[in-house]
Amino acid sequence: MPYKPDEYKHVNYLWEDHIADELSPVDNLVYRSNKLGEDQRITNTGGGNTSAKLTEKDPLTGEEVEVLWVKGSGGDLRTSKHENFSSLYQDKLNALDDVYQAYSDKGYKSAGEDRMVGMFKHCNFCLNPRASSIDTPLHSMIDEKHVDHLHPNAVISVASCKDQEALTEVIWGGKLAYVPWMRPGWEAAKLCEDTYAKKPDIWGILLGQHGHTNWSSESKSCYETSLWVIETAARYIEEHDKGDLTFGGQKYAALSEAERTELLTGFLPVARGLVSNKVKFIGTVQTDDATLRFVNSVDAKRLAALGTSCPDHFLRTKIKPLFVDFDPQNDDLATLIEKFKQGLEQYREDYTAYYNACKRDDSPAMRDPSPTVILIPGVGMIAWGKNKSESRVTAEFYNCAIEVMRGAEAISEYTALPAQEAFDIEYWALEEAKLQRMPAEKTLARDxxxxxxxxxxxxxxxxxxxxxxxxxxxxxxxxxxxxxxxxxxxxxxxxxxxxxxxxxxxxxxxxxxxxxxxxxxxxxxxxxxxxxxxxxxxxxxxxxxxxxxxxxxxxxxxxxxxxxxxxxxxxxxxxxxxxxxxxxxxxxxxxxxxxxxxxxxxxxxxxxxxxxxxxxxxxxxxxxxxxxxxxxxxxxxxxxATVVQGSNMFPRDRVISSLSKYNIEFSESESTETLRNKLAGFYAQRTLTKQPITPDDQAEAAYxxxxxxxxxxxxxxxxxxxxxxxxxxx
Missing domain, CATH: 3.40.50.720 (NAD(P)-binding Rossmann-like Domain)
Structure with a gap:
């Protein structure tokens, strides 16, 4: 059974009845989503979905209909609001199964998966414009009112073990079923639907290499089940934690903060220039204890080469990071730069080989082969993105990957997604379409x-x-x-x-x-x-x-x-x-x-x-x-020339002196801004355009x-x- 609110150690119990009970059913779903998203141990930024099947009145017929409300594509659980949820007629979603089966029977199974996403808009309730998530069929096919689909580090640790199926039974005692990795979509949802139909007493399903899905008839109990699943996995990992031998134990000692700062300030501009061979990147440096424990460990190089497991991770972090074989106790800045250059060249060659080996006839063109995550022993991690927000999220995702590897290695042996499966997610037509829909970057977006x-x-x-x-x-x-x-x-x-x-x-x-x-x-x-x-x-x-x-x-x-x-x-x-x-x-x-x-x-x-x-x-x-x-x-x-407004070169006493000098009438009781405007107006009359010159005028020229x-x-x-x-x- 779920733990009591004060018994949780690895997640935060945030549900408050006096708030939740006053909310409408849809707002209650939003509340549940926000509470789950507030704790990054529960799901990563932008990841996971929540849903509720609610009774609504059809705006055309006036009849009561069942509507699936589910977090839409691109939203984040922590910050999602009512408008971030798509709403779809449940009966129309059910009818789509015949469409999918007919299409896949013709041998277009993969294309049928992608086609379903385009069909969701035909199921929209009340013309809701929010784009539906690829996980919509998963929420639709589970025959329960409330469903949570999450990507917690502790759960993905289990889902990334070589013996993940056996561990599912051991850890959750039969309350979670297991399904092997399958790319999110209609077929994966069908597999979960069949699993639930065969085992109606289960509380959820572990999705291999991915995360978990759980459900309940009530919103609060669904929230508590989600916490139970995560807490149970985290406790099992804690019981098997290897302590000082985590990741094989320490191989390198971390540099002092002063040494690290000196090294980074010499390395970062060089690294930025080299990774920005196609487009410029913005960096985020991560030097917390968890990151240093990993990069300084015996197993870091081996595990980094395996790549990440959860698809949500490597969409940001690429299939694997660049691990620089740097010895912080014996190598200097020049050596670090040289090793990085060699590693970067090899990384790009490896990424190109990965693309060529896995690409399909209709695959999008290869994207920038530069790494988005760099790991340096003794120093930490540098993540790159098109802006600061993206580089921070990339760092966050690789932090999650580190925790996943830590948990998996504690209880078993970490395994990553096969290269072809990873490629099919990274170069998925739906992901490419999402990239193409993004608005054009602003002029200085990468500056x-x-x-x-x-x-x-x-x-x-x-x-x-x-x-x-x-x-x-x-x-x-x-x-x-x-x-x-x-x-x-x-x-x-x-x-x-x-x-x-x-x-x-x-x-x-x-x-x-x-x-x-x-x-x-x-x-x-x-x-x-x-x-x-x-x-x-x-x-x-x-x-x-x-x-x-x-x-x-x-x-x-x-x-x-x-x-x-x-x-x-x-x-x-x-x-x-x-x-x-x-x-x-x-x-x-x-x-x-x-x-x-x-x-x-x-x-x-x-x-x-x-x-x-x-x-x-x-x-x-x-x-x-x-x-x-x-x-x-x-x-x-x-x-x-004579920019008076808001300028520290024109304090009140100088303004008054100038007004007096030019015999401009004023009163000591007038505000400084009023006096400045009088002086600016006087100066304007000495120009050809007869207009006051403002800081904004100068800023426009500087820009x-x-x-x-x-x-x-x-x-x-x-x-x-x-x-x-x-x-x-x-």
């Missing part, structure tokens, strides 16, 4: 953009602009709290992404905040190291940080003003460029840099000698950098310069000044 000065003004606007185009944004600023505010704004808009166990920046999302003083090389170097650990590399750098200091009337007393102006506005850009260039050269991927200068660099005027000359020097610094960093990196400058649309433009100053004819080239 890491470092915005220095992101705490306010032009920098904040630029951070928002590039994030809108999918960039992973590093919000860097002298004032960390300001950078954190910008990063928080971006996270609120674009989401944190899907979580993954681990520590530090490996769990970051689309934006991070870092402190930096660009006049101090050590802080710039430290910032870039953090960026590497967070994302694996950099692509674009936009420097908006700058300083304007009012000068005294006595020119001989402005030495400090000159030192700081040139230190921030000129040397700072040089320091950032030189440190970024180290990474660009290691990656060997195209990069772009924008320095923010000023139209004052081209206009001689009184009262801002240090600022104007420093910006003129910054313009030439940009040109020198364009020559020096070519052809890998394009360097351009953005030259604003354009790094977007790739001006890929053949370098060494140029782009003025966004509303049309100041005094600054025209002469």
């Amino acid at each position: 890491v953009v470092v915005v220095i000065g992101a705490g306010d003004g032009i920098g904040k606007a630029t951070a928002h602009r590039v994030a809108k185009e999918g960039a992973h944004v590093v919000c860097a600023d002298l004032k960390l709290e300001n950078a954190e505010q910008t990063a928080a704004e971006l996270t609120a808009i674009y989401g944190q992404g899907i979580g993954v166990a681990g520590t530090g920046l490996s769990a970051c999302g689309p934006a991070i905040a870092l402190a930096v003083d660009i006049t101090k090389r050590d802080t710039v170097e430290a910032m870039f190291k953090q960026v590497l650990l967070a994302y694996g590399g950099i692509d674009k750098v936009v420097v908006t940080a700058g300083v304007f200091i009012a000068e005294g009337a006595d020119l001989a007393k402005n030495d400090d003003v000159f030192d700081l102006s040139f230190g921030v506005n000129v040397k700072g850009g040089y320091v950032v460029a030189s440190e970024a260039n180290k990474i660009w050269q290691q990656q060997a991927l195209k990069g772009a840099m924008v320095l923010t200068t000023s139209v004052n660099a081209a206009v001689s005027k009184k009262g801002s000698l240090a600022y104007d000359t420093s910006k003129a020097a910054a313009n030439h610094l940009m040109r020198e950098l364009a020559v020096t960093l070519a052809p890998l990196v394009n360097v351009n400058a953005l030259a604003p 354009l310069l790094i977007s790739g649309q001006l890929s053949k433009t370098t060494g140029q100053v782009v003025s966004v000044d509303g049309g100041l004819h005094e600054a025209f080239l002469r």
Whole structure:
């Protein structure tokens, strides 16, 4: 019988009657799904399905009909809402069996499987647009009201053992039946239906190499049965745990955090450049104890070569990871890089051979043969994906694979899916169709953009602009709290992404905040190291940080003003460029840099000698950098004029001073923003366009310069000044 709520050790019992009992039947299903999904030991991100067969009123006939509500394709149990569930007439689903049998009788069994998915939409109840999952027939054919289909690590451990069928009887005492591996779909559902018909007293079925399905007449008892299945497997594994001899025991000692950081910051940009031979990838570093125990073990190399078991895993992780044969106690960074290059070449050859050996006449073209998971003894795991969220999920899935191997090796011997079966899942026409349906990636979706000065003004606007185009944004600023505010704004808009166990920046999302003083090389170097650990590399750098200091009337007393102006506005850009260039050269991927200068660099005027000359020097610094960093990196400058709104160069006292200088009426009681608008309006009248210049105007130009649309433009100053004819080239 299921355990009592306080007896669970390996899963969390989260059901609360006072909440569940107040919900409608469909919302109760959503609640059950969310509670199961909250615990990643129960099912992986995006994996698993839950369902309920409910009585609904047909909108056309008014008659009561049985409707299957089941989590739709692409949803995640933890975050699913009502709209993430498909709803289908149960009687129409039943009728589809004749369609399938007729089609498969003609010898089109595989094609018949895929055809069924297209037929589901003909069964939709109330025109529900949610695409149905491939597991829909499994939920339909089990003759119980509530069904859960899950992928828990503990259960997959049993399902991945060489003697999985015998262990099913031993562990669950006959309450779970067993069916061998079969690709999810109609035929697999039929096998489960037949198994249940023969053994109506069972509570569920173990699906070989896959996971489990269980059911009940009530939603709560179905939830409790799911927990019971997992808890029972986990306890059995715990009883047989090998302790220090897990994975054959330790072979290598982990590097210290300082040693690991030093090694990773040298390795990551090189690795990113090499794996990104077709498209760029974003990385996630995993160095938790469980990962290190595996990569440092005697059996890691053997088990990694076997590949993953559960189809949900290797769709993200590929059929196997790249294990780098690195000795952390005796090898150095250069050796690691060389071994990685050799391993990468061999991996791509092996993947190509796997594709050629398993492909069918109608198989899609071979995808990128680069690995998505790299394992390094003493260091940990690096996962790659098209964005941070995907690389984190890839890391999560391989964490699951490690736990599956740990459990299987504790109670028996781990086995992986045969290569042909793995290929048929990876290159399944339905998976390919799903990939083709995905929306086009945004312009900067695979880019890491470092915005220095992101705490306010032009920098904040630029951070928002590039994030809108999918960039992973590093919000860097002298004032960390300001950078954190910008990063928080971006996270609120674009989401944190899907979580993954681990520590530090490996769990970051689309934006991070870092402190930096660009006049101090050590802080710039430290910032870039953090960026590497967070994302694996950099692509674009936009420097908006700058300083304007009012000068005294006595020119001989402005030495400090000159030192700081040139230190921030000129040397700072040089320091950032030189440190970024180290990474660009290691990656060997195209990069772009924008320095923010000023139209004052081209206009001689009184009262801002240090600022104007420093910006003129910054313009030439940009040109020198364009020559020096070519052809890998394009360097351009953005030259604003009198951007008052939101700028820390225009604090209230400077605004009031300027208003007084130009005899513009104002009141001390007016807000700073109102005063700024008055000053901006005055400045606008001095331009050809007669429009105030905003941070968003500058951000648009900065985005354009790094977007790739001006890929053949370098060494140029782009003025966004509303049309100041005094600054025209002469």
